[in-house]
Amino acid sequence: MTKPNINTKGYFDHSFVYLQRFINMSREQFNLLEPFLELRTFDKRVVILQLGEVENYINLVIKGMIRKYVPTDKGDFTQQLATEGHIIQSEISFHKREPSEVVLDTIEPTIAIAISYDNAQEALDRVPGAEELARTIVTQMFIKKDARYFDQLKKSTRERFLEYMQNHPHMLQRVPQKILASYLNIKPETFSRLKHLIK
DSSP states (O other), X not given: OOOOSSOOTTHHHHHHHHHTTTSOOOHHHHHHHGGGEEEEEEOTTOEEEXXXXXXXXXXXXXXXXXXXXXXXXXXXXXXXXXXXTOEEOXXXXXXXXXXXXXXXXXXXXXXXEEEEHHHHHHHHHHSTTHHHHHHHHHHHHHHHHHHHHHHHHHSOHHHHHHHHHHHOTTHHHHSOHHHHHHHTTOOHHHHHHHGGGGO
């Protein structure tokens, strides 16, 4: 784990702002939670969770991008692209304490605020509001996952592509095309053909 060449001043302030999207957390509550948090920094293209490794962190991306993917014989299936303000982890591995079936790696130099499994358990017992925060985060992550699944079922390839590019126009510059195609469940050659629609 190495430090990217970025200014990390105020990273806890950023995490406080991001976490307030989930619950109305006071600064005093966050100050009690802060000792349980840690800074994780990574260079570009670093694997931060190997296949078969037990996930020990919940990561909140402050700067950069982390990808979650399932490696298969037919290529990598990208499940999530977590940018600033998004939370990412191998959920099943973290909560069940079993080997991960997904890989996490960085697309860009990345800084994240994280909480380890042991610290999370302690914080749930000792920090007012921590249980509500954890419950809300887990609920929203499941809702987003289901919403994305049904969205892919309902929409055509063209519709999925156009909607994503309209809502996330910066991602084409930040993410390799092959990875974006995987995330949108679009064949790379089809993705290339659809790019003319946004020119």
